[in-house]
Amino acid sequence: MENADLLVDWSRAQFALTALYHWLFVPLTLGLTFLVAIMETIYVKTGKSEWKTLTKFWMTLLAINFAIGLATGIIMEFEFGTNWSNYSWIVGDIFGAPLAIEGIMAFFMESTFFAVMFFGWDKVSKKMHLLSTWLVALGSNLSALWILVANGWMQNPVGMRFNPDTARNEMVDFWAVLFNPNAVSKFLHSISSGYVLASLFVIGISSWYLLKRREVLFAKRSIVVASSFGLLTSLFLLASGDESAHQVALNQPMKLAAMEGLYKGEERAGIIAFGQLNPDKEVGDDNAPFEFSIEIPYALSFLGYHSFDAFVPGVEDLVYGNEKYGIISTAEKIAIGKEAIASLSEYKEAKKSGDLVTADTALQRFESSSHYMGYGYLEKPEDAVPNIPISFYSFHIMVGLGSWFILLFIVMLYSIMTNEMEKRRWLLWAALFTIPLGYVAQEAGWIVAEVGRQPWAIQDMLPVGMATSSIEHTSVMITFWLFAVLFTGLLFAEVKIMLKQIKIGPEEH
Amino acid sequence: MFENLSLLVLQQYWWFLIAVLGALFVFMTFVQGGQTLLYTLAESDKERNVLVNSLGRKWELTFTSLVMFGGALFAAFPLFYAVSFGGAYYVWMAILFSFIIQAVSYEYRKKPDNLFGERSYEILLFINGSVGVFLIGAAVATLFTGGNFIVNTMNLSRWTMPSYGLEALLDPFNVAFGLMLFFLARIQGSMYFLNNVAEESIAERARKSVRTNALFFLPLFIGVAVAILLMSGYGYDPQSKSVEIVAFKFLKNFMAMPVVAIMLLAGTLLVLFSLYSTLFKESNRGIWSSGLGTVLVVMSLFLILGLNNTVYYPSLSDLQSSLSIENSSGSHYTLTAMSYVSLFVPAVLAYIIVVWRAMDREPITIDEVEADSHHY
Numbered sequence: 063m064e065n066a067d068l069l070v071d072w073s074r075a076q077f078a079l080t081a082l083y084h085w086l087f088v089p090l091t092l093g094l095t096f097l098v099a100i101m102e103t104i105y106v107k108t109g110k111s112e113w114k115t116l117t118k119f120w121m122t123l124l125a126i127n128f129a130i131g132l133a134t135g136i137i138m139e140f141e142f143g144t145n146w147s148n149y150s151w152i153v154g155d156i157f158g159a160p161l162a163i164e165g166i167m168a169f170f171m172e173s174t175f176f177a178v179m180f181f182g183w184d185k186v187s188k189k190m191h192l193l194s195t196w197l198v199a200l201g202s203n204l205s206a207l208w209i210l211v212a213n214g215w216m217q218n219p220v221g222m223r224f225n226p227d228t229a230r231n232e233m234v235d236f237w238a239v240l241f242n243p244n245a246v247s248k249f250l251h252s253i254s255s256g257y258v259l260a261s262l263f264v265i266g267i268s269s270w271y272l273l274k275r276r277e278v279l280f281a282k283r284s285i286v287v288a289s290s291f292g293l294l295t296s297l298f299l300l301a302s303g304d305e306s307a308h309q310v311a312l313n314q315p316m317k318l319a320a321m322e323g324l325y326k327g328e329e330r331a332g333i334i335a336f337g338q339l340n341p342d343k344e345v346g347d348d349n350a351p352f353e354f355s356i357e358i359p360y361a362l363s364f365l366g367y368h369s370f371d372a373f374v375p376g377v378e379d380l381v382y383g384n385e386k387y388g389i390i391s392t393a394e395k396i397a398i399g400k401e402a403i404a405s406l407s408e409y410k411e412a413k414k415s416g417d418l419v420t421a422d423t424a425l426q427r428f429e430s431s432s433h434y435m436g437y438g439y440l441e442k443p444e445d446a447v448p449n450i451p452i453s454f455y456s457f458h459i460m461v462g463l464g465s466w467f468i469l470l471f472i473v474m475l476y477s478i479m480t481n482e483m484e485k486r487r488w489l490l491w492a493a494l495f496t497i498p499l500g501y502v503a504q505e506a507g508w509i510v511a512e513v514g515r516q517p518w519a520i521q522d523m524l525p526v527g528m529a530t531s532s533i534e535h536t537s538v539m540i541t542f543w544l545f546a547v548l549f550t551g552l553l554f555a556e557v558k559i560m561l562k563q564i565k566i567g568p569e570e571h
Numbered sequence: 572m573f574e575n576l577s578l579l580v581l582q583q584y585w586w587f588l589i590a591v592l593g594a595l596f597v598f599m600t601f602v603q604g605g606q607t608l609l610y611t612l613a614e615s616d617k618e619r620n621v622l623v624n625s626l627g628r629k630w631e632l633t634f635t636s637l638v639m640f641g642g643a644l645f646a647a648f649p650l651f652y653a654v655s656f657g658g659a660y661y662v663w664m665a666i667l668f669s670f671i672i673q674a675v676s677y678e679y680r681k682k683p684d685n686l687f688g689e690r691s692y693e694i695l696l697f698i699n700g701s702v703g704v705f706l707i708g709a710a711v712a713t714l715f716t717g718g719n720f721i722v723n724t725m726n727l728s729r730w731t732m733p734s735y736g737l738e739a740l741l742d743p744f745n746v747a748f749g750l751m752l753f754f755l756a757r758i759q760g761s762m763y764f765l766n767n768v769a770e771e772s773i774a775e776r777a778r779k780s781v782r783t784n785a786l787f788f789l790p791l792f793i794g795v796a797v798a799i800l801l802m803s804g805y806g807y808d809p810q811s812k813s814v815e816i817v818a819f820k821f822l823k824n825f826m827a828m829p830v831v832a833i834m835l836l837a838g839t840l841l842v843l844f845s846l847y848s849t850l851f852k853e854s855n856r857g858i859w860s861s862g863l864g865t866v867l868v869v870m871s872l873f874l875i876l877g878l879n880n881t882v883y884y885p886s887l888s889d890l891q892s893s894l895s896i897e898n899s900s901g902s903h904y905t906l907t908a909m910s911y912v913s914l915f916v917p918a919v920l921a922y923i924i925v926v927w928r929a930m931d932r933e934p935i936t937i938d939e940v941e942a943d944s945h946h947y
Contacts (some may be wrong), residue, residue, distance in 0.1 A: 122945065125678055132634065133674035137667055139641055140656060144664060148727050154649025155901045162646035165639035170919045173631035174926050180945050181628055186929055225902070230649075232902040409726050420912025423623040531657035532729035541664050548668070549863050552675055554688040560686035 093260020171201035214245025261292025311366030399438025590873030604760030606700035650899035659736025669703030708752030838867030
């Protein structure tokens, strides 16, 4: 492998490692802040001290989780500079803004009121304390908004234009970036997934108490709040997931094809409910894509384009082109992209030497080809295809688990209403074992979003290979292992502390 | 409003905001300074706990200021973000690691079953307060002394030294600057404890600590200040943008911008006054004058670095690759949009001050920490 490939692989590995670790902690914070805010509201409204105990217990677990979320989060922002410095220049004019706004609008709110939430019980009034708790919830969710505006922009770059003089993309429409449909659906989908995870977390731990026959009232109260919140938000999760898939179909058809293992496009395309991919299948060969599969007919056309008859392009249509549906081949895009890169260099050279006539014609050539400039950096058409097995399996794991969560919330809520919760010990065990599944679904969701986007750092504009810093891959390798050791150590510490606090129980808090 | 300003004015406005954020961050490193004093100022576990809890209500603000400083640089001066972070890789990574370990230490230190033991988390806090602050100081000092990078015609950059930034530690100015920041953080940490903790035994040791650290800080401060006034800097021609070395560049900047010179002087006097009042007048309020003084001094340094046609990040590998606020900033549109966002800053500062006052109305005592069910 060449050094450039090694560099991009290690840079991606490091970013993936740090992002996956970070995402272990963020969703719980997003949801648990709201759950404790709801519990504290009940406390303030009713004045009953048992609700204060409840609030304080879940708050303690929140704090343990919050700390490691911060620890793994600081690196995410700076890694754009340290490991993706070309990216930072080429799109920093757009991408840096939401990150800075996140700091001003969200981080300070979180960190300021977090201190009140934990240490201010006797220092500020009840109402001020409650307000602080809500502001922490609002702050953490606002933070998610801005970072997902940034991420949504990577999936669907809007509101900018390429400036040949500075050789970068520049923002021309802030509102287009903020209200990017991809960002909106991503934000709603991610925060609601956090609410669902937090609900699973509270339900699972409360079920453990019920299995142990301790803290019974506490556990039941927690389950009522969490399963109502979970059911409500999982419906929201479903709706935003549907919209996310629609956005993917519109802006990232290759990702959608990879998520479904769809090699040859078709009208009235179905969704694979279950399937095992054929490991020998390569793009362009005649092998069948699946060893076996069970399909829900028409569903993919409907999910992607909201029409049962819609044509869903497959991986091969997108790579080799499909005249009937007006899809141009990746080879053609690469040729146009190379023209854009060459004319941009020519423009820069001519401008430097003061040859304005050549500069002008080069600029015209650039502008007519710049929409595919990103493709000019690809070596061959097949490079435009993301890893299909990873995209396919993570998507299906996410959707399958999501469906299970909804069912669990319904059964939990029904059981607690009919007062049969404690009798159904199998249900309590199921709820307990669903906690790790919640995390699996979270990570799978991110893997679909980010692996499915490959090879692009910015969809169709900037391949990951062009986005890295110009450093030795060995440097990234060293920091990768440092992160791996450090974050793993911290994760073990976090889990141990959390388990101990759960064992101690709510009375001590 | 902002859209009618010229690009240069927007660049200057954003450099000013960077100066404010940088200055507030340096003030807030009293948390880091305090973290290095846990064993110097406390003689028992109870005393140590009260110190940790006193800092524990503030550390997130410092952490957030650092993140905000990075975010503002990314949005307003993306080329600096790309060149420095991607080039001085090891230095920035070391700084980040020192903050990663800080973020868990407060919460996990006292928790049962914390895997590594209380002492380990205290060591991590010490590393953050010492190595972290020293390296940030050294990294900021390279804005005066330069970095080894090249920026090509497409504005893509690379570092020319395989040590990726660690070579900065061979420059005595950078080292002195880092050490100066370290001792300043310890002085301010001690002053913060004097103000925030109501335990006589700790107060006595904190006052001693102010004196000891001031003995290291003052010569370093004088040395660094004199070096800055005497050193050559890098300036650029406003028309041709070509970069050249200018003798006494920073001294000239102070003379060209008397307000900034007054900020430096006033800031220095305030820091000196805080030392005087703490050491000779038994005052517990030194942190405020020292804090304001620090903010003014750090702001004045950022302002002479970025304004008056000065290069704020010189390249030692290729003079013309050097970065100034003019050639490294975001576009007019982005700076305008971000300027509107910056109008939120006063509101943010206001609620921070309100909450700070509400939480710190009474100094912390050992009894209070022990009585609180949620404490660090």
